[in-house]
Amino acid sequence: MERSSQLDHTLLALADPTRRRILARLSKGEARVTELAAPLPMSLNAVSKHIKVLERAKLVRRNVRGRDHYLSLDARPLDQAALWIETQRAQWSQRLRKLDELLQEEDRK
Amino acid sequence: MERSSQLDHTLLALADPTRRRILARLSKGEARVTELAAPLPMSLNAVSKHIKVLERAKLVRRNVRGRDHYLSLDARPLDQAALWIETQRAQWSQRLRKLDELLQEEDRK
DNA sequence: CGAACGTTCCACCTTCAGGTTGAATATCGC
DNA sequence: GCGATATTCAACCTGAAGGTGGAACGTTCG
Numbered sequence: 001m002e003r004s005s006q007l008d009h010t011l012l013a014l015a016d017p018t019r020r021r022i023l024a025r026l027s028k029g030e031a032r033v034t035e036l037a038a039p040l041p042m043s044l045n046a047v048s049k050h051i052k053v054l055e056r057a058k059l060v061r062r063n064v065r066g067r068d069h070y071l072s073l074d075a076r077p078l079d080q081a082a083l084w085i086e087t088q089r090a091q092w093s094q095r096l097r098k099l100d101e102l103l104q105e106e107d108r109k
Numbered sequence: 110m111e112r113s114s115q116l117d118h119t120l121l122a123l124a125d126p127t128r129r130r131i132l133a134r135l136s137k138g139e140a141r142v143t144e145l146a147a148p149l150p151m152s153l154n155a156v157s158k159h160i161k162v163l164e165r166a167k168l169v170r171r172n173v174r175g176r177d178h179y180l181s182l183d184a185r186p187l188d189q190a191a192l193w194i195e196t197q198r199a200q201w202s203q204r205l206r207k208l209d210e211l212l213q214e215e216d217r218k
Numbered sequence: 219c220g221a222a223c224g225t226t227c228c229a230c231c232t233t234c235a236g237g238t239t240g241a242a243t244a245t246c247g248c
Numbered sequence: 249g250c251g252a253t254a255t256t257c258a259a260c261c262t263g264a265a266g267g268t269g270g271a272a273c274g275t276t277c278g
Contacts, residue, residue, distance in 0.1 A: 012265095014124075017114065020116075023197060052226095068224065082195065091137065155236070157257095158237085162236095
């Protein structure tokens with residue numbers, strides 16, 4: 001019934017340490033699945049699944065060359081996530097500011 | 110076996126539209142559980158659970174006054190999340206810059 | 219061609235997320 | 249004290265997340 005938004009997928013993908021490690025690795029340059037899996041304490045299959053989650057979130061692009069699949073980072077969805085967080089922080093601090101003004105108003109009376 | 114990090118909890122809490130709605134509401138001021146639940150298309154119990162997830166992530170604080178529980182936003186965990194995202198974006202764009210320099214170097218030869 | 223390699227697909231298991239309903243608990247107001 | 253109100257707790261269900269191992273598939277290379 002419910003369509004999951006792009007933002008849902010992005011944040012969900014980021015909410016896992018293994019996937020954040022993969023992204024951190026990819027931010028230094030493209031890599032194959034096996035290369036990404038090598039330092040991780042799990043099966044190649046599990047890593048393959050994590051990559052699929054990252055692809056669903058459009059955080060990672062796949063480039064197949066022969067039998068090798070080269071993964072690379074696409075940082076654009078991060079912009080949307082950062083935007084949401086910044087918006088919340090802005091509204092929050094704005095509210096604090098108004099609250100502060102209100103309290104000073106009280107004091108003057 | 111695995112200890113979940115603060116960042117995991119934060120991002121996981123954010124990766125749900127209902128919880129983001131709750132946070133957006135709270136960024137405009139504190140509210141009781143029932144007030145938060147009113148506009149949401151689910152039972153009060155479900156909302157209570159969502160709030161617990163937000164509390165685990167330390168994004169929300171609870172202030173009990175009589176039978177009413179007043180929830181308020183604590184934006185500090187958002188800073189950590191924003192930091193991680195910004196770090197990734199920085200490394201990613203730095204890599205693109207270096208790649209660009211490299212290509213220009215190639216051209217000059 | 220045939221063996222090795224890189225990756226995915228499939229079947230399975232266990233844990234957890236998100237929702238439900240119904241009962242329990244605590245407080246308020248008459 | 250009693251009924252209404254605010255919230256949680258407990259049990260349960262369904263589906264998805266995250267892991268496993270093994271079979272399948274396409275590609276490379278001797």
